[in-house]
Amino acid sequence: MVLLRRLPDFGEEVELPWPRAGDELFAPADDVWLNAHIGAFRGDSYTIGYKAAGDVLVDHVAQHEIEADTLVFPIVFCYRQYLELLLKGVLSDARKYYEIENVALVSHSLMVPWEDLRTLLTRRWPESQGI
Numbered sequence: 778m779v780l781l782r783r784l785p786d787f788g789e790e791v792e793l794p795w796p797r798a799g800d801e802l803f804a805p806a807d808d809v810w811l812n813a814h815i816g817a818f819r820g821d822s823y824t825i826g827y828k829a830a831g832d833v834l835v836d837h838v839a840q841h842e843i844e845a846d847t848l849v850f851p852i853v854f855c856y857r858q859y860l861e862l863l864l865k866g867v868l869s870d871a872r873k874y875y876e877i878e879n880v881a882l883v884s885h886s887l888m889v890p891w892e893d894l895r896t897l898l899t900r901r902w903p904e905s906q907g908i
Contacts, residue, residue, distance in 0.1 A: 824862040831855035
């Protein structure tokens with residue numbers, strides 16, 4: 778079986794103009810209820826959003842018993858991104874607790890925040906060195 782990749786057929790009546798200077802990728806919707814409010818709490822919302830998106834995709838596959846093969850990678854990506862952001866958030870909190878300068882991690886490795894966090898966790902709970 779060969780899967781062909783095609784662009785959706787929008788029909789001839791749909792105009793799809795090229796982007797122009799000054800176009801906004803993210804702009805407010807006319808209906809205020811359709812706007813995302815991400816202001817000061819962006820960090821937690823960002824983290825929780827990936828977990829929620831993974832849950833929605835898993836529920837969709839479970840309810841419809843279809844698309845498991847095509848949605849497995851987006852599902853794994855959402856949960857992995859959730860885990861990365863969660864680790865970085867807990868590490869940030871631990872650094873604040875110990876009054877350590879909080880430097881932004883640019884790596885997407887899960888081991889980078891985990892190793893730093895593990896050090897601070899064993900500092901706080903030395904009896905749990907087996908983690």
